Amino acid sequence: MVHTTLEYQNDPWLKNLESYLKQHHPQFNSTVALVSDLSNASGFFSRDIRLAQNFPVYESFRVEPVNRDAFDKTQMFNVMVHQISNTFLHPQWSGLSKGAYFRPEVRYHYIKLILECLRTQFRSAEDGVIGYYSVYHKRHDPRLAHILDPETIATLTEARELFGTVEIPELDIIRILKSSMLVHLGFEGTEVxxxxxxxxxxxxxxxxxxxxxxxxxxxxxxxxxxxxxxxxxxxxxxxxxxxxxxxxxxxxxxxxxxxxxxxxxxxxxxxxxxxxxxxxxxxxxxxxxxxxxxxxxxxxxxxxxxxxxxxxxxxxxx
Known part of the structure; x- marks a missing residue:
């Protein structure tokens, strides 16, 4: 994360920081967020920014902390749609031309989509689920049993953390999507x-x-x-x-x-x-x-x- 003003967001060093990191550290999937005003931020966007806010790569001034709890069940549904779009509209999947809105590899989005299917099953703050690592520790939770088994969850978590070095199992992604969306659509059971x-x-x-x-x-x-x-x-x-x-x-x-x-x-x-x-x-x-x-x-x-x-x-x- 980079805290800066709108004036300095056009600085060549900042504008090229993400490409520099990807070029010199290809083992990491780097994303640079140029932040100037987060007072109106909401949803998982604000929560993820808040988690990273105390550890910026570069900081020229302090910004007001974002409320990391500014998300609810509606936001969970919306972020699921976001991940579905990023996966199936990815150039490598859709056959469309290259776009700046995507990670280079569609498999990375594919992994994130499945992990998001799992993460959003925990809809209460009391569950203590924040990042995908939380899903790993919850992999034996019965709320995930109708979606994936604990061993596959562990493999997918490792595949995201060590992207490109762990083989991803072939999964029925449409079944996973349907199963995970049941709770977001208000169904109480696991068979619809x-x-x-x-x-x-x-x-x-x-x-x-x-x-x-x-x-x-x-x-x-x-x-x-x-x-x-x-x-x-x-x-x-x-x-x-x-x-x-x-x-x-x-x-x-x-x-x-x-x-x-x-x-x-x-x-x-x-x-x-x-x-x-x-x-x-x-x-x-x-x-x-x-x-x-x-x-x-x-x-x-x-x-x-x-x-x-x-x-x-x-x-x-x-």
């Missing part, structure tokens, strides 16, 4: 039918037509469809399109002219995680996320000026 899930997603999406919840519930419909046979997949995709048709289009810029691709629901080919039909659909989904990110960052960071993090993340030509 497709009909029950569709009804719950539809109910939640009706609460607001703003782009933030609309994107989140539509994305879940799209991802959950990948674990279904044709009839079940079509039901999820129909709801995916319905949610986006109901969405308020006021804040749409990037996807405005192409939204019909997502709302017409004319896909004939069965979608799977790795086929061309899914990748083709993602070219438009990522434009929707571009609009979503603008609104989401305003909510999470409190910034009035929203950086366009997707400038170089456009659908690949040809």
């Amino acid at each position: 039918s497709t009909e029950e899930m569709l009804e719950r997603l539809n109910q939640r999406s009706l609460e607001s037509q703003h782009i933030l919840p609309s994107y989140r519930y539509a994305l879940l419909c799209l991802m959950f469809s990948l674990g279904e046979e044709r009839e079940g997949q079509q039901a999820y995709l129909q709801l995916f399109s319905t949610i986006l048709r109901r969405m308020d289009t006021t804040h749409l810029i990037a996807v405005k002219d192409d939204l019909h691709i997502l709302t017409d629901n004319t896909w004939s080919e069965h979608l799977t995680l790795h086929n061309d039909a899914f990748r083709e659909l993602l070219k438009t989904v990522i434009l929707l996320r571009r609009d979503y990110v603008r609104q989401w960052r305003r909510q999470v960071t409190g910034e009035d000026k929203i950086p366009d993090l997707y400038n170089d993340l456009l659908p690949a030509k040809g």
